[in-house]
Amino acid sequence: MEKVYQRPRYLTRANFHYCPGCGHSIVHRIVCELMDEMNIHDRAIGVPPPGCSVFAYNYIETDFVESAHGRGAAVATGIKRAAPDTVVFTYQGDGDISAIGTGETIHAANRGERITGIFINNAVYGMTGGQMAPTTLLSQKTTTSPFGRDKNFEGYPIKLSEMLALTDGAVYIERTAVNSPKNIIKTKKALQKAFQVQLDNLGYSLVEILSPCPTNWKMGVLDSWKWVDEEMTKVFPLGVIKDTTGK
Amino acid sequence: MVAKVLMYGNTAIGEAAIRAGCQCYFGYPITPQNELTEYMAANLGRRPGCAFVQAESEIAAINMVHGASVAGVRTMTSSSSPGISLKQEGISYLAACELPAVIVNISRGGPGLGSIIAAQSDYFQATRGGGHGDYRTIVLAPASVQEFADLTMRAFDLADTYRMPVLILGDGMLGQMMEPVEFDREAPAVPPVRADALRGASGRPRKIVKSFTSNPADLEEINWSLYRRYQVIKEKEPAADTFLTDDAELLVVAFGASARIAKGAIKEVRAGGMKVGLFRPVTLWPFPDKALRAAAERVKGILVFEMNMGQMIEDVRLSLNGDRRIDFYGRPGGIIPAPSEVARVIARHYHQQGLK
Ligand SMILES: Cc1ncc(C[n+]2csc(CCOP(=O)(O)OP(=O)(O)O)c2C)c(N)n1
Ligand code: SF4
Numbered sequence: 377m378e379k380v381y382q383r384p385r386y387l388t389r390a391n392f393h394y395c396p397g398c399g400h401s402i403v404h405r406i407v408c409e410l411m412d413e414m415n416i417h418d419r420a421i422g423v424p425p426p427g428c429s430v431f432a433y434n435y436i437e438t439d440f441v442e443s444a445h446g447r448g449a450a451v452a453t454g455i456k457r458a459a460p461d462t463v464v465f466t467y468q469g470d471g472d473i474s475a476i477g478t479g480e481t482i483h484a485a486n487r488g489e490r491i492t493g494i495f496i497n498n499a500v501y502g503m504t505g506g507q508m509a510p511t512t513l514l515s516q517k518t519t520t521s522p523f524g525r526d527k528n529f530e531g532y533p534i535k536l537s538e539m540l541a542l543t544d545g546a547v548y549i550e551r552t553a554v555n556s557p558k559n560i561i562k563t564k565k566a567l568q569k570a571f572q573v574q575l576d577n578l579g580y581s582l583v584e585i586l587s588p589c590p591t592n593w594k595m596g597v598l599d600s601w602k603w604v605d606e607e608m609t610k611v612f613p614l615g616v617i618k619d620t621t622g623k
Numbered sequence: 624m625v626a627k628v629l630m631y632g633n634t635a636i637g638e639a640a641i642r643a644g645c646q647c648y649f650g651y652p653i654t655p656q657n658e659l660t661e662y663m664a665a666n667l668g669r670r671p672g673c674a675f676v677q678a679e680s681e682i683a684a685i686n687m688v689h690g691a692s693v694a695g696v697r698t699m700t701s702s703s704s705p706g707i708s709l710k711q712e713g714i715s716y717l718a719a720c721e722l723p724a725v726i727v728n729i730s731r732g733g734p735g736l737g738s739i740i741a742a743q744s745d746y747f748q749a750t751r752g753g754g755h756g757d758y759r760t761i762v763l764a765p766a767s768v769q770e771f772a773d774l775t776m777r778a779f780d781l782a783d784t785y786r787m788p789v790l791i792l793g794d795g796m797l798g799q800m801m802e803p804v805e806f807d808r809e810a811p812a813v814p815p816v817r818a819d820a821l822r823g824a825s826g827r828p829r830k831i832v833k834s835f836t837s838n839p840a841d842l843e844e845i846n847w848s849l850y851r852r853y854q855v856i857k858e859k860e861p862a863a864d865t866f867l868t869d870d871a872e873l874l875v876v877a878f879g880a881s882a883r884i885a886k887g888a889i890k891e892v893r894a895g896g897m898k899v900g901l902f903r904p905v906t907l908w909p910f911p912d913k914a915l916r917a918a919a920e921r922v923k924g925i926l927v928f929e930m931n932m933g934q935m936i937e938d939v940r941l942s943l944n945g946d947r948r949i950d951f952y953g954r955p956g957g958i959i960p961a962p963s964e965v966a967r968v969i970a971r972h973y974h975q976q977g978l979k
Contacts, residue, residue, distance in 0.1 A: 419823030454690020
């Protein structure tokens with residue numbers, strides 16, 4: 377009988393520390409599959425920062441260098457400039473990439489760095505206990521927006537991918553989600569294309585992935601998946617935001 | 624034969640770095656070190672296999688250094704006081720990840736925006752780690768353009784030997800001063816790559832470079848292992864320079880630009896018959912405590928001179944174990960005193976201590 381589903385070659389045997397229903401583990405799996413399918417494992421270097429995904433190196437069996445909070449794009453820039461033949465990806469949460477690391481990310485994109493950003497948007501700071509993120513939705517309650525995010529006090533959810541798309545160095549930016557099989561398949565396609573942009577030496581690529589955080593959203597897993605469709609995608613619509621590859 | 628060329632201190636660092644095999648430079652403009660960043664843009668940026676990036680901030684620059692160092696190449700950043708403050712988090716990460724890098728501080732007056740004129744107020748920041756956590760950086764303090772070149776090369780070698788960040792603490796006066804300098808190394812045609820470089824797991828098991836440690840017992844062991852390395856450095860690497868100390872009755876202790884000014888002052892007072900010598904730490908960490916003890920043994924008075932409110936004086940006191948009177952003369956505002964002024968201070972101390 378043909379085997380149609382198996383453990384990806386570069387997914388380690390370690391048990392995930394992520395909560396049930398968390399999107400991080402799904403994205404990890406996709407990255408591992410692509411390392412194999414695209415044959416890039418041998419020259420891949422991952423850059424995970426502080427955040428729930430700080431232990432990404434425990435699961436994805438590639439070279440890894442941890443960055444300081446927010447500095448993934450700068451560390452990735454340094455690696456890629458020193459060793460242009462490597463395939464470098466950052467793996468960052470929304471707090472990391474769209475708060476403390478906004479500057480590094482926009483400028484790396486604008487320079488057209490040949491790196492690939494994986495941006496997990498779960499609308500909260502997960503690791504530190506569910507505080508408000510720049511991506512937190514209006515009226516969403518978090519531990520530091522206990523009355524619900526109010527535009528008059530906390531401002532609006534930030535759309536980093538749209539901002540990145542405005543830079544001339546960004547070649548490919550897409551927003552996907554991992555809350556349904558259909559969306560997971562689309563996420564994999566998007567990540568594959570993002571890596572291909574790097575392999576083709578075209579410039580900066582990034583995939584923003586809407587990812588449930590049932591724990592900090594204080595929801596059941598199924599409700600959290602629904603919330604992605606019903607609330608998050610209203611503010612963060614899925615689809616290609618920028619693509620200048622012509623493919 | 625090696626030709627002597629006239630260079631600024633700042634550009635001498637750049638040329639020395641390239642000759643030392645520095646492959647990647649990342650910087651952000653700040654006075655008084657811009658000549659170095661500009662030199663790297665013109666002379667490193669387009670060399671085959673090399674890279675120059677003007678980063679969007681000092682924070683980005685030091686993290687680019689982190690990435691380039693992980694990839695196994697010799698890499699450098701430079702800045703001046705406020706910019707070095709921003710780099711401190713990154714320097715702490717480099718220390719934790721045991722990554723070599725060279726960081727140049729052409730310091731100015733502080734705190735805050737301060738002034739762009741040379742001062743030595745970053746001594747504590749440079750020698751105490753500066754960033755968070757229990758760590759040290761080797762700190763080299765050149766006092767001439769030639770030394771800017773020599774110690775830059777040394778800094779790269781030390782960084783690789785001990786797998787840690789090495790700081791060069793210069794200042795605006797030395798950085799923007801011109802002197803003849805000669806280089807005894809040629810730039811390597813192909814810059815070397817460290818054997819432990821992270822470039823993908825081709826033909827070897829994958830590697831992880833990280834500092835996060837969830838197990839406190841592991842962290843303790845990591846910190847003890849760093850400590851043991853620091854102890855070796857304290858034993859092997861202290862360096863100091865002396866000037867007319869053999870018959871000295873009064874010892875002036877000064878580093879960098881202050882040492883240079885003190886040297887002029889000492890020549891002046893020597894002409895008047897006063898027996899004064901100079902002790903100049905070349906490594907600020909590790910502080911050359913044994914050499915200082917030896918030099919201080921025979922003298923009757925010690926005068927520390929710094930362009931700050933008194934920072935290195937604490938290391939002088941620690942080295943001499945508090946059993947000596949130590950006087951201080953400081954100029955903390957970026958005013959660079961002339962040798963004649965320092966000569967007057969030296970002469971006053973000389974006479975006040977009853978020396979003849
Ligand atoms: C300089 C610095 N500030 C703050 C922190 C604490 N910190 C660790 S993870 C994190 C937020 C992570 O949130 P996010 O990037 O959204 O990732 P998630 O945990 O949700 O996956 C913060 C603030 C830190 N490690 N370093
Ligand atoms: S807290 Fe949220 S982001 Fe973190 S592991 Fe749990 S579900 Fe995932």
